[in-house]
Amino acid sequence: MHVRSASACRRLVGVAALLVVVLLVPLDATAEVRGSDLLGERAVSTSVELESLAPDVTMPSGVLETSDGQVLWARDGDAERAMASTTKIMTAIVVLDTVSDLSEVVSVPTVAARVGESGVGLKAGQQLTVRKLLEAMLVHSGNDAATTLAVHVGGSVDGFVKLMNEKAESLSLSQSQFANPHGLDEPGHHTSAVDLATMAQYAMNNPEFREIVGMRTVSVPVAGGTSRYDASNLLIGKYEGATGVKTGWTNDAGYCLVASAERDGVELFAVILGTKSEDARFVQAKKLLDWGFEHYGVQQVTSAEETASIVAVTDYLDQSVAAIVAESASVPVYDVLGDITVNADVVTEIQAPVVKGQRLGTLSVQQGGRLIAQVPIISAADVPVPDGWARFKIAVTRLWRKAFGGQLQAAPVTVM
Numbered sequence: 348m349h350v351r352s353a354s355a356c357r358r359l360v361g362v363a364a365l366l367v368v369v370l371l372v373p374l375d376a377t378a379e380v381r382g383s384d385l386l387g388e389r390a391v392s393t394s395v396e397l398e399s400l401a402p403d404v405t406m407p408s409g410v411l412e413t414s415d416g417q418v419l420w421a422r423d424g425d426a427e428r429a430m431a432s433t434t435k436i437m438t439a440i441v442v443l444d445t446v447s448d449l450s451e452v453v454s455v456p457t458v459a460a461r462v463g464e465s466g467v468g469l470k471a472g473q474q475l476t477v478r479k480l481l482e483a484m485l486v487h488s489g490n491d492a493a494t495t496l497a498v499h500v501g502g503s504v505d506g507f508v509k510l511m512n513e514k515a516e517s518l519s520l521s522q523s524q525f526a527n528p529h530g531l532d533e534p535g536h537h538t539s540a541v542d543l544a545t546m547a548q549y550a551m552n553n554p555e556f557r558e559i560v561g562m563r564t565v566s567v568p569v570a571g572g573t574s575r576y577d578a579s580n581l582l583i584g585k586y587e588g589a590t591g592v593k594t595g596w597t598n599d600a601g602y603c604l605v606a607s608a609e610r611d612g613v614e615l616f617a618v619i620l621g622t623k624s625e626d627a628r629f630v631q632a633k634k635l636l637d638w639g640f641e642h643y644g645v646q647q648v649t650s651a652e653e654t655a656s657i658v659a660v661t662d663y664l665d666q667s668v669a670a671i672v673a674e675s676a677s678v679p680v681y682d683v684l685g686d687i688t689v690n691a692d693v694v695t696e697i698q699a700p701v702v703k704g705q706r707l708g709t710l711s712v713q714q715g716g717r718l719i720a721q722v723p724i725i726s727a728a729d730v731p732v733p734d735g736w737a738r739f740k741i742a743v744t745r746l747w748r749k750a751f752g753g754q755l756q757a758a759p760v761t762v763m
Contacts, residue, residue: 385421386683400683402638404631407601407621410540411639414548414614419639419681421541427522428620430538431595431603432465432488432579434530436546437523438496439485441510442477443553445500449478458504459494464531466491467567468574475568481555486565487576488594490529497528504528518545532599540618547592547605547616560591581629582606586636590614596625604628608636613679615639642682648689648712648720649676655691655724657760658707662699662733664741667757669727670694670707676720678712685715691763693724696756701730710763 384391384401391401402411402420408428411420418424452474460471467489469475475483477499483492494504501507504527511525522539523546530536538546550556563584566573582589588608595603601621606629608615617635622628653672660666670693680687693708708724733741745755 383422385418385424387418387681397683400642402635404634404638405622405627406619406631408540409620409631409635410544410616410618411635412541412544412548412616412618413643413679414551414616416545416548417681418541419615419643419683420635424541425522425539427537427539429532429536429597429600430530430543430620431532431597431600432490432530433538433543433593433595433603433605434525434528434536435484435488435493436543436550436593436605437511437514437525438493438507438528439481439556439559440546440550440553441507441514442481442496442500443550443556444514445510446477449476449481449555451477453477453480453495453499455491455495456498459491459498462490462494462529462531464490464529467565467576468569469495469567470570473568478555479567482559482562482565483567483576485556485559485593486562486578487567488579489567490531493529515542518549520545530595530597530600532597540620543605543618543620544616547607547618551591551607551614557591560593561589580604580606582608582632586633592616594628602628604632606632606636608640610640610644612645613640613643615643643679645677646680646687647675647677648680648687649674649710649722651675652727653763654727655708655710655763656693656695657757657762658694658726659696659757659759660699660701660730661696661756662738662741663730663756664744664754665757666699666730667759668697668701668730670724671727672710673704673723673725676712676722678720680714680719684717687712687714687719689713689763691724691761693761695759699730699732701726701728703727703729 391397408423408426410424455469455473457471465488467483469491480492480496483489497504497507515523520542523542526533526536563578566575579594588610590607592605604619606617617632619628619631651674654669656670657667658670690711705726706723710722712720
C-alpha cells in the first residue's frame with residue numbers, strides 16, 4: 348500500500364484551498380464594479396451598448412458631474428466614506444461665506460500649531476491674513492492653516508464644526524457630517540462622492556476660491572523669510588483646462604481627489620475616492636475628465652433663419668409666408684442620452700396683416716425625451732392686408748372656384 352508523506356498531503360490541501368478561492372472569486376472583479384456604474388440614471392449593466400460607452404476607470408467610489416450638477420457617471424456615488432483633506436472645501440466655504448474682508452489679520456492659536464500631519468509650519472502667535480491662510484490650506488493642504496481659520500471664524504474648533512454641519516444641511520448634503528476642519532480621520536467625519544461634487548460646484552462659484560485652487564504654488568511667511576510650497580493638486584498647470592480643486596489622503600479615506608477642468612465653455616467635476624496610490628488618483632481623474640469632454644459638450648441644435656414651414660395667408664388665393672427659426676441655439680449635450688430630435692409646432696394658416704418677426708410657433712429640441720432647447724419660429728416677411736380692389740377680385744374668384752373647383756388659398760407646407 349502506498350502511503351503519502353505528510354508534506355505531500357499538505358501540498359494537496361494547499362492546492363485544493365487555492366482552487367476553492369479561484370472558483371469563489373469573480374474572474375474579473377473590476378468588471379463587476381464597473382457593471383454597477385451609472386451613466387446618467389441608467390445602470391451600465393442594463394445594456395451592452397452602455398457597457399461599451401462607460402469609462403474604464405479604477406476606484407471604489409466616484410462621480411463625474413457638470414457644473415450645474417448633472418451626473419454623467421457615478422460609481423457608488425452616495426456611499427458614506429472618509430473624506431480626508433477634501434474636507435477643506437467645506438472649511439473654505441464657511442470661511443468665505445462668513446468673512447467679508449480677506450485682508451483681515453489672524454493670529455495662529457496654539458491648537459493650530461500642534462495639529463500635526465500635513466502643514467505649512469505655522470507657529471503659535473504668528474499673524475497672517477485670512478487670504479494667505481486660505482491659500483496655505485487649499486493649495487498645500489495645511490492642517491494648521493485650516494485650524495487657525497476655524498478658531499478665528501467659529502471661536503473654537505467645535506464652534507466652527509457646528510457651522511460646517513449647518514452649511515452641509517443647507518446644501519442638502521445627505522451623506523456628510525463633519526467632526527473637524529482639516530479632514531484627519533475621526534468618528535462621525537464622512538461624506539460621499541456626490542456630496543463632494545456639490546460642495547466643489549458651490550465653492551467654485553466664489554471667485555476667491557476659484558482663484559486660489561487654481562494656484563500652482565503658495566508662499567507662506569515664516570521667521571526670517573517665506574516658505575514656498577507646490578500645489579498638492581498635480582493637475583493644475585499640467586492637465587488641459589484644469590481649474591481645481593482639492594486632494595486628500597488618510598488611512599481610512601485612501602487617496603482622494605476632487606478635480607475640475609473647463610474646455611470650450613464646459614466645466615466638469617470629477618470626484619475620485621479611495622485609490623491605493625497618490626499617482627492613481629490623478630491618472631483616474633484624467634481618464635474620467637477626458638471621457639467626460641469626449642461625450643459632453645456644447646452643440647448647435649438650431650440654426651437662425653432655417654425654414655420650418657410655409658404658412659398659408661388666408662386673405663389671399665395663393666399667398667404664403669415662410670416660418671423661420673428665430674435664432675441659433677447651442678446647448679450642452681450628453682451623447683449617452685440618445686439622439687437629438689427636433690419638432691416644429693407652427694400654425695398652418697394666418698390672417699393678414701403678418702408682420703416680419705411675428706411669432707408663428709415654437710421649435711422644440713429634445714434628447715431622450717428631455718427638453719434641452721426651445722426657440723421661437725417667426726414670420727420671415729411682412730404680408731399686408733389686400734386692398735379693396737384686390738379683396739373684391741379674391742372674393743369673386745373664390746365664388747367661382749367653389750362652384751367649379753380650384754384653389755381657395757395657398758396650401759401649407761411642412762418642412763421640419
